[in-house]
């Protein structure tokens with residue numbers, strides 16, 4: 001899969017841009033604050049309909065304007081189709097083949113993307129929320145129905161938390177309603193957990209293979225899903241549902257006391273181990289970096305396994321941070337198969353092999369210099 005052409009209108013510091021990309025490696029060079037990340041972000045938004053660095057869509061609209069538009073021409077298995085995201089102050093529209101898609105799950109997955117940016121180091125070091133977002137985004141683009149269940153889960157969770165607050169403050173004693181919400185939420189939670197477990201299983205296999213390669217065979221990477229309920233990877237959906245139902249019954253009194261939902265996918269986490277040791281606690285900077293890179297590269301293979309097509313890879317300001325060996329490994333992994341976008345302030349830290357094959361774009365104040 002690749003992006004053939006991209007057009008931006010009023011997108012951040014791009015008033016108007018129309019650009020054709022190489023289907024292999026594209027290097028985006030520019031000084032600080034010229035629009036490199038903005039360009040990478042626009043490709044990400046085209047795929048996911050939201051940004052990786054803000055939850056406020058309005059920020060994507062150029063300051064003095066009232067709308068922004070991203071249009072892309074995508075080639076997937078020799079077929080070409082258009083994608084479009086339009087953002088206004090009132091909301092956004094996502095169009096696939098010129099048709100507006102009302103459900104996000106009907107849009108996401110048309111353009112698969114893997115992004116590796118400096119903040120991805122937080123995948124290992126940061127809060128559980130970052131790791132949950134990572135798994136949710138990745139499963140979502142492989143299986144869009146996951147997004148539907150996640151959306152429903154979050155909706156019921158909000159109602160349930162609201163009711164728990166009311167019960168805590170004794171403004172109501174409607175436990176029957178609480179149990180109805182618990183049952184509904186459990187249905188979606190069981191599907192979410194089953195899909196997360198399956199994803200973990202596949203991710204573990206690929207990530208370890210890649211990690212061993214990058215560490216020259218001396219490090220093994222393992223990942224474990226840390227659930228808040230007594231569920232495990234070997235459980236099927238029905239078993240997960242039954243266990244969750246029991247667990248919710250057990251914590252009901254405590255949840256009312258605390259006024260919030262204490263267990264479920266929204267509180268789970270993932271733990272990474274290198275040679276059996278928790279990387280978050282004991283790993284060096286280099287091991288944490290390699291772990292994050294292995295996870296990202298594993299995603300490329302996972303998406304390929306599921307969709308029979310390689311995703312687009314966005315490397316925002318990270319390539320020059322990797323040493324020569326890691327860069328070569330990365331490039332060997334993607335060699336000729338994955339359309340890649342690399343952004344950088346200077347070509348100095350970039351492997352000459354990469355530059356030889358690349359199409360180079362120079363960015364200056366929201367414009368591409370010819």
Ligand SMILES: Nc1ncnc2c1ncn2[C@@H]1O[C@H](COP(=O)(O)OP(=O)(O)OP(=O)(O)O)[C@@H](O)[C@H]1O
Pocket residue numbers: 011012013014030031032033034035036037038039059060061062063317345
């Ligand atoms: N909504 C917006 N409207 C207009 N300009 C914006 C908007 N949002 C951000 N900018 C501008 O975009 C520029 C930042 O661009 P970007 O983040 O892409 O930088 P960059 O080239 O990646 O730089 P660095 O190398 O420092 O990361 C800044 O000048 C910022 O003021």
